Amino acid sequence: MLDAHLVVDRGTFRLDLPLTIRPGEVVALLGPNGAGKTTALRAFAGLLPLTDGHLRLAGRHLDHPGRRIWTPTEQRPIGVVFQDYLLFPHLTALDNIAFGPRRQGLDRQRARQRAADWLARVGLADHARRKPRQLSGGQAQRVALARALAVEPALLLLDEPLAALDARTRLDTRAQLHHHLANHRGATLLVTHDPIDAVVLADRLVIIEDGQVVQEGDVATVTAQPRSDYVARLVGLNLYRGYADGHHVRLTDGFHLVTGDQHVGAVFVAFAPSAVALHPHRPDGSPRNTWPVTINGIQRHGDNLRVQLDGPVTVAADVTPAAAAQLQLAPGRTLWAAVKATETRVYPAAVAPTDAEP
Amino acid sequence: MPRPDQVTVAPARSTPPPRARRTGRVPVALLLPAALGLLFLVLPLAGLLVRTPWSTLPQRLTEPGVLTALRLSVQAATLATLLCLVLGVPLAWLLARIDFPGRRLVRALITVPLVLPPVVGGVALLLVFGRRGILGGWLDSTFGFTLPFTTTGVVLAEAFVAMPFLVIAVEGALRGADVRYEEAAATLGAGRWTTFTHVTLPLVAPGIAAGAVLCWARALGEFGATITFAGNFPGRTQTMPLAVYLALETDLEAAIVLSLVLLTVSVVILASLRDRWLGNS
Amino acid sequence: MTARRLALLAAAMTTVALAGCGSGGTTDPRPPGGALTGDVTVFAAASLTESFTRIGEDFETANPGVRVTFSFAGSSALANQINQGAPADVFASASPANMTTVIDAGNGDGNPRILVRNQLVIAVPDGNPGGVNGLADLTQPGVKVALCAEQVPCGAAAAKVLAAAGTKLTPVTMEQDVKAALSKVRLGEVDAALVYRSDVRAADEDVDGIEFPESAGAINDYPIVVLKNAPNQPAARAFVEQVLSGPGQAVLAAAGFQAP
Numbered sequence: 089m090l091d092a093h094l095v096v097d098r099g100t101f102r103l104d105l106p107l108t109i110r111p112g113e114v115v116a117l118l119g120p121n122g123a124g125k126t127t128a129l130r131a132f133a134g135l136l137p138l139t140d141g142h143l144r145l146a147g148r149h150l151d152h153p154g155r156r157i158w159t160p161t162e163q164r165p166i167g168v169v170f171q172d173y174l175l176f177p178h179l180t181a182l183d184n185i186a187f188g189p190r191r192q193g194l195d196r197q198r199a200r201q202r203a204a205d206w207l208a209r210v211g212l213a214d215h216a217r218r219k220p221r222q223l224s225g226g227q228a229q230r231v232a233l234a235r236a237l238a239v240e241p242a243l244l245l246l247d248e249p250l251a252a253l254d255a256r257t258r259l260d261t262r263a264q265l266h267h268h269l270a271n272h273r274g275a276t277l278l279v280t281h282d283p284i285d286a287v288v289l290a291d292r293l294v295i296i297e298d299g300q301v302v303q304e305g306d307v308a309t310v311t312a313q314p315r316s317d318y319v320a321r322l323v324g325l326n327l328y329r330g331y332a333d334g335h336h337v338r339l340t341d342g343f344h345l346v347t348g349d350q351h352v353g354a355v356f357v358a359f360a361p362s363a364v365a366l367h368p369h370r371p372d373g374s375p376r377n378t379w380p381v382t383i384n385g386i387q388r389h390g391d392n393l394r395v396q397l398d399g400p401v402t403v404a405a406d407v408t409p410a411a412a413a414q415l416q417l418a419p420g421r422t423l424w425a426a427v428k429a430t431e432t433r434v435y436p437a438a439v440a441p442t443d444a445e446p
Numbered sequence: 447m448p449r450p451d452q453v454t455v456a457p458a459r460s461t462p463p464p465r466a467r468r469t470g471r472v473p474v475a476l477l478l479p480a481a482l483g484l485l486f487l488v489l490p491l492a493g494l495l496v497r498t499p500w501s502t503l504p505q506r507l508t509e510p511g512v513l514t515a516l517r518l519s520v521q522a523a524t525l526a527t528l529l530c531l532v533l534g535v536p537l538a539w540l541l542a543r544i545d546f547p548g549r550r551l552v553r554a555l556i557t558v559p560l561v562l563p564p565v566v567g568g569v570a571l572l573l574v575f576g577r578r579g580i581l582g583g584w585l586d587s588t589f590g591f592t593l594p595f596t597t598t599g600v601v602l603a604e605a606f607v608a609m610p611f612l613v614i615a616v617e618g619a620l621r622g623a624d625v626r627y628e629e630a631a632a633t634l635g636a637g638r639w640t641t642f643t644h645v646t647l648p649l650v651a652p653g654i655a656a657g658a659v660l661c662w663a664r665a666l667g668e669f670g671a672t673i674t675f676a677g678n679f680p681g682r683t684q685t686m687p688l689a690v691y692l693a694l695e696t697d698l699e700a701a702i703v704l705s706l707v708l709l710t711v712s713v714v715i716l717a718s719l720r721d722r723w724l725g726n727s
Numbered sequence: 728m729t730a731r732r733l734a735l736l737a738a739a740m741t742t743v744a745l746a747g748c749g750s751g752g753t754t755d756p757r758p759p760g761g762a763l764t765g766d767v768t769v770f771a772a773a774s775l776t777e778s779f780t781r782i783g784e785d786f787e788t789a790n791p792g793v794r795v796t797f798s799f800a801g802s803s804a805l806a807n808q809i810n811q812g813a814p815a816d817v818f819a820s821a822s823p824a825n826m827t828t829v830i831d832a833g834n835g836d837g838n839p840r841i842l843v844r845n846q847l848v849i850a851v852p853d854g855n856p857g858g859v860n861g862l863a864d865l866t867q868p869g870v871k872v873a874l875c876a877e878q879v880p881c882g883a884a885a886a887k888v889l890a891a892a893g894t895k896l897t898p899v900t901m902e903q904d905v906k907a908a909l910s911k912v913r914l915g916e917v918d919a920a921l922v923y924r925s926d927v928r929a930a931d932e933d934v935d936g937i938e939f940p941e942s943a944g945a946i947n948d949y950p951i952v953v954l955k956n957a958p959n960q961p962a963a964r965a966f967v968e969q970v971l972s973g974p975g976q977a978v979l980a981a982a983g984f985q986a987p
Contacts, residue, residue, distance in 0.1 A: 133629075133633055134632075135629050135632070160632070160637075161629070161632035161633055162632045162633075162634075162635050162636055162637050163635075164633075166633060167633065167634075168630070168633040170626065170630060174624075174626055174627055174629075174630040176627060176630075176631075176645060176648075176649075177649070178648040178649065178651075187631070187634050187636070187644070188634035188635055191634055191635035191636050191640065192635055235634065236633075239634060239635060569910075569914075572914050572916060573914075576914055576915070576916050577915055577916050578914065578915040578916075594899075594911075594916050595871070595899040595900050595916075673902075673903055673907070674907070674910075676900075677873070677899060677900025677901070677902065677911070678876060678900055678901045678902060678903060679898070679899065679900050679901060680901075683900065684901075688903075691903060692876045692878045692879075692903060693878070694803070694804070694807070695801065695803040695804075695876070695878035695879050695903075696803060696824075696878045698807065
């Protein structure tokens with residue numbers, strides 16, 4: 089059980105992160121660059137002292153400035169997989185993994201035995217005598233994981249564990265990582281800016297921006313109901329703040345949206361880019377929201393095109409290539425956007441208590 | 447995201463970067479000074495070779511004093527290098543890893559033996575370790591033990607002059623090494639000492655070897671501090687450079703022969719060490 | 728005391744370091760008027776530093792058109808430089824052997840003349856901690872003695888004296904020159920050294936000189952010669968005459984040298 093409230097002051101930047109992780113749980117710490125993810129990871133690992141707050145792991149205080157408690161890194165029951173792995177270049181894969189067990193007091197032979205077991209578990213039994221420079225990126229990642237897990241940590245920290253891999257390798261490695269994390273009995277914190285890693289590997293997401301938690305919850309909740317522009321972009325939704333009165337929501341810039349759900353008070357309105365239809369002329373008919381837009385940019389998005397649109401409400405729309413050709417999409421072109429009321433989701437803006445609190 | 451650890455040091459890749467192998471002409475602006483530089487360094491050696499009395503060489507080489515001085519030189523330089531390693535590597539570590547007040551001053555002080563004329567260095571050593579020196583006087587009165595005019599004195603004088611080369615080389619290597627490996631070791635339960643011995647030292651081993659080679663070479667050629675602090679007595683404190691200097695007083699050819707012996711031995715030793723330590727580590 | 732010792736030593740060491748700095752400048756040696764002009768370059772043994780500097784000043788006062796430049800170093804180093812073509816006018820050596828090297832190479836103009844004689848004394852540190860009173864005391868156990876290396880004149884002289892006296896002496900060090908031997912005495916690292924009387928005189932109160940009768944067996948002649956390739960022959964000759972003259976000899980005698 090990890091129970092922490094990290095407070096780290098670094099000049100103008102302040103990290104304030106309450107976080108609990110149950111044994112066996114995988115939490116992804118997600119955030120844009122500069123949000124404080126690495127600061128948090130280093131504070132957990134003891135590579136950076138807390139300014140305030142506390143850090144308790146497996147019933148033991150590791151860092152508690154208020155009580156002048158500090159446990160140095162080497163005495164913490166943690167394992168870390170670094171972004172570029174940091175395998176010791178002068179040691180073989182086997183000895184890299186045996187390094188931790190040796191420090192825990194195992195004799196050379198037992199430590200090597202444990203390392204060999206771990207190598208087999210990550211499928212690299214025949215690479216024991218390779219030096220790190222003779223390993224591929226994916227293999228090095230697995231050795232790094234085995235090295236971190238071989239000390240049987242109460243908290244496993246993963247720092248962008250797949251970021252250094254090419255797309256193909258990442259897919260395989262992610263699946264294997266998922267398997268090993270599922271078997272890990274301690275708590276796991278995955279630091280990443282890649283939403284796919286977070287969604288695939290984590291049970292729960294904690295999203296920080298500028299040192300503060302902006303949202304947390306299980307994957308389904310966060311992806312369905314983003315609470316910040318960053319999260320909305322991450323999960324690919326259009327998101328607006330507004331004030332609801334029944335089926336009408338007045339957005340902060342004055343625009344009105346008709347929604348399927350009924351609410352009263354401060355709300356978020358979200359809808360998918362695929363819910364936005366584009367028309368050359370003003371459409372009419374069923375209860376839908378329509379407004380004029382100007383194309384600002386066009387990007388590939390999977391098999392479709394994602395169109396960034398300016399107007400009374402900025403919005404992203406997904407269109408098929410065929411539709412795009414028909415509409416003669418080009419930056420600067422003026423169109424009409426339409427969103428059905430039933431395609432929108434409305435949820436209160438007041439922060440709801442999440443199920444993660446103890 | 448702030449990553450102070452990545453700002454100063456480029457992460458050491460697990461695979462070496464592809465060596466730049468560019469074909470095409472070497473620019474004359476580089477080639478010409480390079481060739482002149484080489485010539486400048488090699489010509490004096492050629493001068494020695496031209497004046498070498500080849501016909502009497504075997505006879506001169508077997509003169510009893512030559513081998514004694516050579517053995518003493520190699521022994522003293524090696525011991526001095528060991529002393530420098532034992533004291534200098536921890537000093538370099540301290541300078542590279544620990545931020546203590548006055549670190550810049552300490553770093554400047556370490557280069558003092560580089561700037562100081564070796565003869566003055568020898569005098570300074572006498573004032574401290576001499577029979578009437580600050581420490582030497584105590585050593586003499588307490589243990590009846592004096593350092594000047596002993597082989598230990600030679601080692602001390604050589605170590606004094608050569609240590610900066612080692613410290614500067616090793617500190618440079620330590621600064622170039624990625625401290626995140628040390629952090630990784632800490633997360634695996636290694637304390638500072640274990641990290642130093644099991645991670646830091648192997649990572650900077652090439653730097654230490656390079657520093658030790660420089661240090662040894664400097665110690666081998668040491669003259670001024672040695673003759674001033676340890677004096678000159680065959681078999682005890684007369685190293686090759688001292689023998690060369692005195693031979694120069696009466697017999698230029700003998701001096702040339704001795705110089706050649708010193709040069710040959712050092713080149714052979716350094717070349718073989720280079721292959722073993724620095725060649726492909 | 729340490730600062731002063733350092734300064735003295737530094738001065739001594741500088742003379743060694745100067746060995747490589749030969750110099751020579753020439754102007755027209757024979758101006759129409761007959762008065763001496765131009766530069767004259769004197770290569771002189773290190774032990775002559777103080778007295779020759781003084782004589783040089785006197786010479787310049789007497790001959791306002793002349794500038795004297797000295798290169799003080801070990802005699803053998805100077806002899807080597809001269810034989811390698813260094814542009815010197817006068818060579819004053821601390822030993823006949825080094826002079827012979829120059830003469831044999833054909834670089835002397837005429838025969839060398841003896842300029843002064845020097846005699847060995849026992850130099851002991853201030854207070855004479857080793858209780859040395861004569862040559863025999865140097866062989867006492869526990870008495871540390873520095874000699875010059877036999878390759879340099881003071882070492883050769885010491886060997887000759889010791890052999891003549893039948894004294895077997897094991898020094899702790901055989902120094903590269905007389906000033907270095909004297910430094911060891913000055914710092915108290917040795918109890919005694921065999922050096923020239925003139926060197927002890929120059930060392931002032933830090934070092935005491937003890938005369939011993941056996942030193943008469945190895946009196947050292949200092950020869951001086953005008954060099955064959957001297958760029959300024961007339962001034963060179965005049966300088967040599969100045970050294971051998973009454974006033975020149977007086978300066979040398981004051982420095983502890985004996986007249987020839």
